[in-house]
Amino acid sequence: MSESLLNAAAAKFDQAEVYRIESESHPVSFESNKLKEIMRRDTSGVALRVIDDGRIGFTSTTDASREGELVDRAAALAPFGSEASFSFPAPSEYPTVDIVDPGVPHVAQQAMIDTGQGLIERLLDEWPDLLCDARLGWATGRGRIMNSAGIDEEYEQTSYYCSLGAQLIRGTDMLNVWAGYGSSHLFGDDELDRLLQTVRRSLRWSKETAQATANTGDLPVIFTPRGVGATMLHPLLSGFNGKNVANGSSPLGERWGEKIVDERISVYDNPLIDGASGSRPFDDEGVASRKLALIENGVAGGPLLDLQTAGQLGKSSTGAAGRGLASTPSPSSSVIDIAAGDTHFEDMIAGLKEGLVVEELLGAGQGNELGGDFRANVSLGYKIENGEIVGRVKDTMISGNVYNVLSQVEHLGDSSDWVFGSMRSPAMQVLGVEIAAKDE
Structure with a gap:
């Protein structure tokens, strides 16, 4: 047929x-x-x-x-x-x-x-x-x-x-x-x-509750791998989406090949990882799959392009076309793979006099995502005091800009965990996250 x-x-x-x-x-x-x-x-x-x-x-x-x-x-x-x-x-x-x-x-x-x-x-x-x-x-x-x-x-x-x-x-x-x-x-x-x-x-970390400390960006925040995905992934990838690059709304439009974040940050779209849920030999337009460096050692690599956006930009497709049956193809990521660092997750916590661990957000997507902004309530997060988790925080909101936050990396976890099967990330300890907390 x-x-x-x-x-x-x-x-x-x-x-x-x-x-x-x-x-x-x-x-x-x-x-x-x-x-x-x-x-x-x-x-x-x-x-x-x-x-x-x-x-x-x-x-x-x-x-x-x-x-x-x-x-x-x-x-x-x-x-x-x-x-x-x-x-x-x-x-x-x-x-x-x-x-x-x-x-x-x-x-x-x-x-x-x-x-x-x-x-x-x-x-x-x-x-x-x-x-x-x-x-x-x-x-x-x-x-x-x-x-x-x-x-x-x-x-x-x-x-x-x-x-x-x-x-x-x-x-x-x-x-x-x-x-x-x-x-x-x-x-x-x-x-x-x-x-x-x-x-x-x-x-276990949530047995007690704790009051988060309001801060304008100089309090260390640790994002677990799920926290990285919930907080930073969407505003980051929006800048690499070929549609946004082609229509001029991406903040990276003129910055390919420039350093945009800390040199320890490398982010790849890699559909060639065996066993990963988003892996594939070719994209939804028949273009061969390949590993694409979105960010390598802090430097912006290139955007995710399908045939249409590649043609609009005078480039070749990167094999990033995704589609549903009822929709035309558009650029999308396959398997996001973020390089690990050299610090144990437990050592990040133990090394802080005060800090916040973020694992899940409620209402993510607020703010100017195209510009890299994030702003959302913390649905699952924990307060650190004197190197220990002392309880779950409530009525807490975080905000920031992904490019600013990833330029203030203090530590990267020495191992990466899968978030379901389409993203692999280490934990990240960063500065630059604003914390708003409701008084008890």
């Missing part, structure tokens, strides 16, 4: 592309200590993108019986589409990346139920008043890209994931903690134990 659709479109338009996906997922979820649901989801569909008289036509469907309508629909839409700044790419060499585990589709529902129940029971042994949620599952997917320039490629991917959350209500105080991990490969007891220990650590 894909071949006949491409042939029909190629005969009618200057250029054509067919994008087809199929997926099967099997989630199991627990809520408030009990099994909530067992499901199976199947998704399939096809998208047609064409270039006709220099304009882009796009349409898609999940109804196989209506695929024959796509050519006429694309013809009707193309005159109103965006101006194309690219041509569809020709075939090329693609890297090999290990993102399929044949054991994943053989994971039984009962095994996932037993795993979820076991994790919850181990938490309840220590905290019997907890309300625990868990979500486990596996999925398989296949993507195929074909175009009139000769590309006809596909790849398969498997995924396996587990997340564990706990809620503790004490009077008017509500504590929520969670941890999660995902991979293209099956994982076992070691990874599950790390999830459990992460949740346990958060619960």
Whole structure:
């Protein structure tokens, strides 16, 4: 069917592309200590993108019986589409990346139920008043890209994931903690134990509450790997998004090759890491994947580009196109990998007379993200006094600018942890974060 659709479109338009996906997922979820649901989801569909008289036509469907309508629909839409700044790419060499585990589709529902129940029971042994949620599952997917320039490629991917959350209500105080991990490969007891220990650590650190100290930026703040992702990742990546670069809204538009943060900071978009959830041999336009240095030793490398934004900037695609079935491609990250440093996380805490640890935010995204700003309430954070965690902070807000904060790095953790399966980061101790705290 894909071949006949491409042939029909190629005969009618200057250029054509067919994008087809199929997926099967099997989630199991627990809520408030009990099994909530067992499901199976199947998704399939096809998208047609064409270039006709220099304009882009796009349409898609999940109804196989209506695929024959796509050519006429694309013809009707193309005159109103965006101006194309690219041509569809020709075939090329693609890297090999290990993102399929044949054991994943053989994971039984009962095994996932037993795993979820076991994790919850181990938490309840220590905290019997907890309300625990868990979500486990596996999925398989296949993507195929074909175009009139000769590309006809596909790849398969498997995924396996587990997340564990706990809620503790004490009077008017509500504590929520969670941890999660995902991979293209099956994982076992070691990874599950790390999830459990992460949740346990958060619960233990939260037994007491503490008053955060309001500060204008000279109090050290330690971001855990999850804290890095929750606070700094989105405002940082917005500056590297090719759309923002092309329309002139990125603060990095003229700063490629310049030092923008501390020289110890290196951030890569790397879809070639075996087992990572976002890894892939080529992007959603058929451009070969490669490791891209967004920041290397503090210096801005280059933006994330798909075909359209690359054409607008007079550059080549970096293989960063992502898309949903119902949307045209746009630049996006695949697997963010932040280089580690040389300081133990525990030593960061032990070395501070006073400080703040940030793990989770509530309402992230406030402020001018395009300019690198962040501003949000701390939903999970801890106060440090005399080298020890003394309790969880409440009614605390942090704000700052990611470029300013990453230029005031004091320490980087000596190991990187996965935040689910698409980001790997060390802990970071920084200055430059403003802290606002409500008086008790």
